[in-house]
Amino acid sequence: MKELRDRVAVVTGAGSGIGRALAERFAAEGMRVVVADVDEARARETEALLKGRGARTLAVQVDVQQAAAVEALAARTLEAFGAVHVLCNNAGIAGVARASWEVSLEGWEQVLGVNLWGVVHGIRTFVPIMLQQGTEGHVVNTASMAGLMSLPLLSPYHATKFAVVTISESLHMELGMTGAPVRVSVLCPGFVRTNIGQDSLNDPRSGPGGGVRRRRDPRRALLGVQPPRAGGGGAAAGRVDRRRPQPGSDAAS
Ligand SMILES: NC(=O)c1ccc[n+]([C@@H]2O[C@H](COP(=O)([O-])OP(=O)(O)OC[C@H]3O[C@@H](n4cnc5c(N)ncnc54)[C@H](O)[C@@H]3O)[C@@H](O)[C@H]2O)c1
Numbered sequence: 546m547k548e549l550r551d552r553v554a555v556v557t558g559a560g561s562g563i564g565r566a567l568a569e570r571f572a573a574e575g576m577r578v579v580v581a582d583v584d585e586a587r588a589r590e591t592e593a594l595l596k597g598r599g600a601r602t603l604a605v606q607v608d609v610q611q612a613a614a615v616e617a618l619a620a621r622t623l624e625a626f627g628a629v630h631v632l633c634n635n636a637g638i639a640g641v642a643r644a645s646w647e648v649s650l651e652g653w654e655q656v657l658g659v660n661l662w663g664v665v666h667g668i669r670t671f672v673p674i675m676l677q678q679g680t681e682g683h684v685v686n687t688a689s690m691a692g693l694m695s696l697p698l699l700s701p702y703h704a705t706k707f708a709v710v711t712i713s714e715s716l717h718m719e720l721g722m723t724g725a726p727v728r729v730s731v732l733c734p735g736f737v738r739t740n741i742g743q744d745s746l747n748d749p750r751s752g753p754g755g756g757v758r759r760r761r762d763p764r765r766a767l768l769g770v771q772p773p774r775a776g777g778g779g780a781a782a783g784r785v786d787r788r789r790p791q792p793g794s795d796a797a798s
Contacts, residue, residue, distance in 0.1 A: 546681045546728070549574035555618065555671070557609050557663065558636030560587025562686060562739025563732075566593075566776030567633050572600035577626045581607045581618055581634070596740060601626075609636045611664030615670045627673055634667040635687040635732075637705075639745045645700040653701050659663065660705035675727045682727035685787040686713045690735050738774045 546552070552788070554571040558564035570576050572595045582588035592604035605624045607618045622629050628655030640656035641648060658672040664686055675682035691699065692706030713731035720727045 546683050552630040553577045553622065553628050553706055554631040554633065555579040555581060555622055555629055556633040556635055557581045557607065560584050562741060562775040563737060564592050564635040567635065569776060570593060572598060572602065577601040579622050580604045583608045609666060610658035612666045615666040619670045619674060622708050628678055629671055630680065631683045631685065632667055632671045633687065634684045636663050636666040637687060639741050640699065640701050641745060642698045644698065648701060656701035661708050664709050664712060672727065676725050683730065683734060684716065685730045687732045692732055693733060753774065777782065
């Protein structure tokens with residue numbers, strides 16, 4: 546999609562980090578932006594930020610784990626802006642850093658609920674709308690380098706991100722088979738300084754002396770990487786048909 550002005554973007558998890566950076570960029574391109582987040586205060590903060598720059602934007606509180614909530618998000622989007630051209634399935638959580646067998650059932654369900662089902666609900670709800678519109682569309686799924694290589698202590702997170710990569714690849718092929726002008730990208734950032742680590746620390750499932758706090762950030766300890774800030778150009782996007790990088794190489798080319 547070359548022309549972005551006046552098009553409509555929906556970004557989940559846009560109250561913080563990478564999602565907010567995406568929303569800011571879309572607004573700067575003259576797009577109308579729906580800022581969706583489970584944390585309403587954060588969504589409103591992003592909305593105020595964009596409005597302050599003259600953008601047309603709408604904050605919507607949504608829990609992407611719930612299919613009905615994502616359908617309501619689509620309804621609000623169409624009601625406010627009449628169409629949707631770009632969907633960023635970006636909301637995500639890291640979960641608690643523990644060995645696979647130590648992660649509670651609730652911990653597994655929470656990470657799968659947001660990172661995997663959130664993407665599934667986004668695709669099932671918004672792709673039919675894009676196809677019906679018959680206009681150009683683009684689905685951007687935020688996976689991670691964690692969807693291309695495995696490290697210890699975050700296996701629910703890795704499981705969801707590997708799933709998001711393969712779902713994106715399938716979706717890309719399926720849409721290609723329809724001939725519709727709807728494209729797919731999968732975003733595979735390396736480490737970016739956002740609230741994702743802090744939110745894991747604040748999660749009661751981390752437990753006393755458990756979670757990320759006890760072990761610090763295991764990925765950083767393993768790779769010795771200092772993450773850039775969201776919006777600082779550190780996150781790299783990869784089209785679904787690009788070559789997979791080898792473990793240890795940069796996020797995408
Ligand atoms: N920060 C990194 O190093 C990094 C690296 C690779 C991939 N990612 C991915 O980038 C995406 C964005 O993460 P971030 O680093 O910007 O984190 P972040 O915590 O700064 O932002 C995530 C946002 O998602 C929202 N959210 C959480 N659960 C939600 C739900 N159920 N429904 C709707 N919104 C929800 C949060 O409230 C938050 O505002 C995630 O999918 C994450 O896995 C992050």
